[in-house]
Amino acid sequence: MSERTWVGWQGIVAEVPAEWSLSAVSGDEKSGYFRVDSAGSLVLEVKWSGIGKGKVADLHGRLRAYLDDLRRRARKRRAAFESKIKTKDAGVLTFSWRSDRKAHGRLWLCDTCSRVVIAQLSGSLSEDVSGAASRILSTVEDHSQDGWRTWAVYDLIAEVPPGYSLEKHRLMSGYIQLVFRKKSNRLILERWGLANVALKNTSLRDWFLDRAAHDLKPFTFEIADADFDGEKGLQVNGRRSGPIEYLKAARELLALRKPAMWLDGYVWICEETNRVYSVQSVHVRDETILDETLERIECH
Amino acid sequence: MSAVYNTVSQYLPFLRKKPNLTRDQALRARPTRNPVLEWERVEGGDVRLRIPRRKDAIARALCRMFRAPDYKEIVLDEVGSGIWELCDGGRSVDAIVAATCGKYKLTRRECETSVAAYLKMLGDRRLIGFQTGGRKKK
Numbered sequence: 514m515s516e517r518t519w520v521g522w523q524g525i526v527a528e529v530p531a532e533w534s535l536s537a538v539s540g541d542e543k544s545g546y547f548r549v550d551s552a553g554s555l556v557l558e559v560k561w562s563g564i565g566k567g568k569v570a571d572l573h574g575r576l577r578a579y580l581d582d583l584r585r586r587a588r589k590r591r592a593a594f595e596s597k598i599k600t601k602d603a604g605v606l607t608f609s610w611r612s613d614r615k616a617h618g619r620l621w622l623c624d625t626c627s628r629v630v631i632a633q634l635s636g637s638l639s640e641d642v643s644g645a646a647s648r649i650l651s652t653v654e655d656h657s658q659d660g661w662r663t664w665a666v667y668d669l670i671a672e673v674p675p676g677y678s679l680e681k682h683r684l685m686s687g688y689i690q691l692v693f694r695k696k697s698n699r700l701i702l703e704r705w706g707l708a709n710v711a712l713k714n715t716s717l718r719d720w721f722l723d724r725a726a727h728d729l730k731p732f733t734f735e736i737a738d739a740d741f742d743g744e745k746g747l748q749v750n751g752r753r754s755g756p757i758e759y760l761k762a763a764r765e766l767l768a769l770r771k772p773a774m775w776l777d778g779y780v781w782i783c784e785e786t787n788r789v790y791s792v793q794s795v796h797v798r799d800e801t802i803l804d805e806t807l808e809r810i811e812c813h
Numbered sequence: 814m815s816a817v818y819n820t821v822s823q824y825l826p827f828l829r830k831k832p833n834l835t836r837d838q839a840l841r842a843r844p845t846r847n848p849v850l851e852w853e854r855v856e857g858g859d860v861r862l863r864i865p866r867r868k869d870a871i872a873r874a875l876c877r878m879f880r881a882p883d884y885k886e887i888v889l890d891e892v893g894s895g896i897w898e899l900c901d902g903g904r905s906v907d908a909i910v911a912a913t914c915g916k917y918k919l920t921r922r923e924c925e926t927s928v929a930a931y932l933k934m935l936g937d938r939r940l941i942g943f944q945t946g947g948r949k950k951k
Binding site: 532534535536550552667668686687706707709710713786787788 | 890891892917918919920921922923924926927930
């Protein structure tokens with residue numbers, strides 16, 4: 514069996530072959546979409562939309578509307594379209610369709626996260642879509658047991674504490690940044706590629722200070738060498754300082770929110786994957802999520 | 814007519830026709846270094862390219878007017894130098910992506926995006942060309 518990896522966005526995760534990669538993301542926690550492409554023609558697409566707590570979703574209606582939309586598009590392309598719907602077990606509908614491509618999928622309502630999720634694996638007519646679908650669709654999960662949300666993009670696999678939602682993200686070739694926010698607390702996960710090239714003529718400390726100079730400007734901070742299971746790293750601890758930062762904190766207090774004054778973070782080089790990882794938490798005094806977040810990050 | 818078009822498009826790049834390739838065709842294309850260029854490995858392992866100026870009448874006149882040197886030099890960075898050396902006309906874009914992925918431990922998607930953008934930039938500057946499979950003669 515080939516090597517496999519996780520892809521996860523907004524708490525929805527799927528296990529796919531390692532050579533597959535995330536090619537599109539959109540939306541937010543309530544409604545969104547992601548797409549994972551294989552090297553061939555197979556494509557995994559997952560779409561979710563939230564429903565109000567306690568509301569009943571018409572799953573059959575939603576699935577019929579989705580298939581009707583595909584039928585209309587196929588008609589425009591003058592392609593034939595066939596579809597089937599089956600009820601697998603309580604609350605899960607399985608479907609398949611065939612046109613100029615073919616697909617197998619599932620649609621279900623999750624009572625825990627109040628989302629209707631539709632996951633579909635499609636491919637060209639010559640591909641074994643059914644076999645791949647049975648292997649991959651069964652791995653799609655929409656929430657974790659402990660409330661921590663899994664985010665897995667391009668080999669950055671992390672879990673984020675409950676209550677933190679994605680504020681911004683940057684998915685660039687060689688650099689990934691995910692910024693989460695919970696009230697005034699922020700959690701920043703970063704991953705740089707090509708560590709051996711980036712750190713060729715410089716130390717990790719100098720390189721990081723150069724990279725993070727702008728983000729660290731509001732803080733008075735200290736950097737100390739640290740070791741993570743044999744990986745070289747740095748520990749960053751700081752506190753907001755300066756009149757402007759105190760004014761910002763006063764504004765937060767006026768809005769009846771505790772200001773996030775403290776900064777804690779870790780930066781380390783993963784020699785095995787040739788990457789530099791950074792986890793930073795800008796938090797209120799009693800928020801201590803950093804160490805547990807760090808434990809739940811997989812760098813290799 | 815095509816000779817006129819080629820001459821005009823040499824000076825007006827926006828008139829140049831771009832070939833429509835599928836992703837598979839693009840991955841199978843074999844980048845080849847422009848034979849007019851001279852290149853060498855400099856200290857530190859980076860590649861330095863020497864690009865001769867055009868020799869047509871307009872270019873010669875402009876060179877004389879602005880006292881431009883006969884060659885333009887470009888030094889590629891470490892990753893760029895590695896990719897440049899792989900552009901030998903024998904390896905496909907796919908093979909170059911695979912080699913770069915392995916060397917720098919990048920994910921396939923990240924590597925493909927970066928290498929494709931880099932090769933496109935080299936191609937746009939006419940530092941490399943792309944050999945495609947060619948059509949079968951009828």
